Amino acid sequence: MSSWNVVLLASVLVLGLKIAGYLVPPRVLEKPTPARVATLLTVALLAALVVTQTIQGAGGHPVAIDARLPAVGVAGVLLALRAPFIVVVVAAAVVAALLRLLGWMA
Amino acid sequence: MARLAKDAERSSAVRAALAVGIAVSAYGISFGALATASGLDIWQTCVLSLFMFSGGSQFAVIGVLATGGLAAAPAAIAGSTLLGARNALYAMRMGPIVGGPWWRRLLAAQWTIDESTAVATAQPTLRGQRIGFWATGAIIYVGWNLTTLVGALVGNLLGDVRAYGLDAAAAAAFLGLLWPRLRSRQPIAVAAGAAVVAALLLPWLPPGLPVLAAALVAVLVGLTNWLGPKAPAALDRDAGL
Numbered sequence: 001m002s003s004w005n006v007v008l009l010a011s012v013l014v015l016g017l018k019i020a021g022y023l024v025p026p027r028v029l030e031k032p033t034p035a036r037v038a039t040l041l042t043v044a045l046l047a048a049l050v051v052t053q054t055i056q057g058a059g060g061h062p063v064a065i066d067a068r069l070p071a072v073g074v075a076g077v078l079l080a081l082r083a084p085f086i087v088v089v090v091a092a093a094v095v096a097a098l099l100r101l102l103g104w105m106a
Numbered sequence: 107m108a109r110l111a112k113d114a115e116r117s118s119a120v121r122a123a124l125a126v127g128i129a130v131s132a133y134g135i136s137f138g139a140l141a142t143a144s145g146l147d148i149w150q151t152c153v154l155s156l157f158m159f160s161g162g163s164q165f166a167v168i169g170v171l172a173t174g175g176l177a178a179a180p181a182a183i184a185g186s187t188l189l190g191a192r193n194a195l196y197a198m199r200m201g202p203i204v205g206g207p208w209w210r211r212l213l214a215a216q217w218t219i220d221e222s223t224a225v226a227t228a229q230p231t232l233r234g235q236r237i238g239f240w241a242t243g244a245i246i247y248v249g250w251n252l253t254t255l256v257g258a259l260v261g262n263l264l265g266d267v268r269a270y271g272l273d274a275a276a277a278a279a280f281l282g283l284l285w286p287r288l289r290s291r292q293p294i295a296v297a298a299g300a301a302v303v304a305a306l307l308l309p310w311l312p313p314g315l316p317v318l319a320a321a322l323v324a325v326l327v328g329l330t331n332w333l334g335p336k337a338p339a340a341l342d343r344d345a346g347l
């Protein structure tokens with residue numbers, strides 16, 4: 001599968017879900033279970049993506065503990081302090097870049 | 107008097123749209139830079155922002171591609187689609203608010219995302235809700251696509267993105283998207299459970315699949331409503347709206 005196929009197929013599916021939502025009668029929303037599953041699905045996927053983006057390795061090593069871990073820790077502290085999203089993302093990048101510059105946890 | 111009240115409705119909705127829209131648009135830069143770092147070219151990066159237009163799903167595509175390459179393409183597509191499922195939920199909520207002919211709903215569908223739904227549903231009147239939805243959608247659509255392009259151009263110039271900590275920035279971006287949703291026991295438990303499942307499966311499954319396996323935690327907790335609120339009225343709060 002080429003990069004273009006991935007980009008286009010994923011885009012069609014995500015846009016299709018938005019359109020599908022407008023075609024469903026609003027009554028379905030009154031049923032709590034589908035709404036709850038959809039909401040929790042987002043939470044579970046984002047949490048799992050945080051983990052894989054933080055400790056997933058490359059080139060034969062499935063797990064790698066490196067500068068990403070302290071950087072994400074700093075991001076968590078900033079989020080707890082209600083820092084804006086862009087500040088959190090930039091701070092994480094700066095922490096990881098500095099640690100690697102210093103040769104720690106490269 | 108009526109006219110004054112209308113102006114207040116509009117200005118409060120537009121103020122909220124501007125505040126949210128500008129803040130969100132700014133991180134299109136990090137998406138653009140990370141997308142080119144994951145192996146996509148500038149055009150593919152821009153097509154994602156133009157057509158997919160849903161931050162969480164877009165980050166999921168490039169996150170899985172960055173670590174798993176094209177071999178992980180099915181997992182990248184499945185992950186972004188599952189993350190986009192909540193937009194269908196928002197669409198159901200926005201349908202009666204948007205109203206009008208089918209072509210207006212079709213246009214609204216593309217702009218139905220976390221932020222436009224959140225701003226709209228926070229307004230007290232129907233007119234304010236409509237203004238809030240369209241203004242937020244328009245500001246973010248234009249801003250997000252412009253900053254994506256800038257980010258992609260900058261990302262292409264950077265070279266080795268790890269030296270700039272962009273891989274850590276991607277992880278922090280997911281944490282930032284997750285954080286506002288952790289407002290009660292149930293989502294916190296699901297997040298913790300999904301994180302543990304993903305970490306435990308990471309050494310054993312191909313890239314992308316641990317994320318999908320972790321989604322089962324949400325299905326399990328969602329179907330049983332473990333730790334959940336008894337009254338369905340509490341759903342609004344859980345959805346972060």
